Amino acid sequence: xxxxxxxxxxxxxxxxxxxxxxxxxxxxxxxxxxxxxxxxxxxxxxxxxxxxxxxxxxxxxxxxxxxxxxxxxxxxxxxxxxxxxxxxxxxxxxxxxxxxxxxxxxxxxxxxxxxxxxxxxxxxxxxxxxxxxxxxxxxxxxxxxxxxxxxxxxxxxxxxxxxxxxxxxxxxxxxxxxxxxxxxxxxxxxxxxxxxxxxxxxxxxxxxxxxxxxxxxxxxxxxxxxxxxxxxxxxxxxxxxxxxxxxxxxxxxxxxxxxxxxxxxxxxxxxxxxxxxxxxxxxxxxxxxxxxxxxxxxxxxxxx
Numbered sequence: 043x044x045x046x047x048x049x050x051x052x053x054x055x056x057x058x059x060x061x062x063x064x065x066x067x068x069x070x071x072x073x074x075x076x077x078x079x080x081x082x083x084x085x086x087x088x089x090x091x092x093x094x095x096x097x098x099x100x101x102x103x104x105x106x107x108x109x110x111x112x113x114x115x116x117x118x119x120x121x122x123x124x125x126x127x128x129x130x131x132x133x134x135x136x137x138x139x140x141x142x143x144x145x146x147x148x149x150x151x152x153x154x155x156x157x158x159x160x161x162x163x164x165x166x167x168x169x170x171x172x173x174x175x176x177x178x179x180x181x182x183x184x185x186x187x188x189x190x191x192x193x194x195x196x197x198x199x200x201x202x203x204x205x206x207x208x209x210x211x212x213x214x215x216x217x218x219x220x221x222x223x224x225x226x227x228x229x230x231x232x233x234x235x236x237x238x239x240x241x242x243x244x245x246x247x248x249x250x251x252x253x254x255x256x257x258x259x260x261x262x263x264x265x266x267x268x269x270x271x272x273x274x275x276x277x278x279x280x281x282x283x284x285x286x287x288x289x290x291x292x293x294x295x296x297x298x299x300x301x302x303x304x305x306x307x308x309x310x311x312x313x314x315x316x317x318x319x320x321x322x323x324x325x326x327x328x329x330x331x332x333x334x335x336x337x338x339x340x341x342x343x344x345x346x
Contacts, residue, residue, distance in 0.1 A: 124272015
């Protein structure tokens with residue numbers, strides 16, 4: 043009988059400085075030799091929002107292109123996702139104290155910088171690729187697709203699809219109470235998104251639990267509710283600056299995961315390009331950054 047492969051991994055709670063909060067992530071330190079099907083099966087076994095696999099390369103290649111990382115949900119590989127990017131960067135950093143780690147993801151090179159403040163947990167911030175704005179949606183069409191009523195949406199802000207690697211349809215609701223009671227028909231919503239170019243819906247409200255937060259957010263998908271969605275938060279940062287919810291380069295807090303007792307704190311900012319003669323929405327907003335804390339909660343080995 044052949045000897046089982048032993049795969050070292052760690053579990054991190056991301057977008058929180060406290061264990062058992064934020065969004066959990068499984069990080070496998072060396073995925074070389076694993077097939078895509080094996081990676082997918084392991085991610086399903088972990089049963090978290092995402093699992094990442096680090097594929098080590100020579101030091102020169104990693105300096106030039108970044109550390110190669112692949113990201114899987116329980117169902118598919120993603121070209122980019124926020125909490126796996128941040129959590130994997132924290133895992134790679136360890137106790138080294140380095141100021142920046144770059145990852146090479148399927149969407150390209152994504153740098154993560156770190157800030158240290160005496161007596162506080164390290165803070166990491168990723169720079170996502172520049173946003174691409176998709177369509178603005180008809181509220182009645184979104185209401186039909188989600189099972190909500192037209193009156194549930196915030197009439198002062200557009201429902202809009204934005205991508206910084208994965209396309210999210212940012213969907214502003216009128217109140218915190220509506221967002222807290224949210225029930226969505228995921229099958230109908232999925233059919234609508236497939237037709238309109240979005241991957242997932244990201245629901246937000248300007249009314250928050252924490253007075254320091256700018257938005258309260260929720261995201262439901264095929265694996266349940268997501269405690270923190272860093273890729274969606276990046277899209278939302280661009281959307282906020284485009285529509286005056288946040289100022290250019292203002293770092294603001296998005297709270298998520300509260301309804302599922304996994305409170306997450308996602309800090310975002312984006313820049314409005316100055317002196318741009320074009321009135322086009324595409325690429326008017328640049329330098330999207332998403333940050334937060336992360337804490338290691340488990341070390342283990344998986345036997346294959």
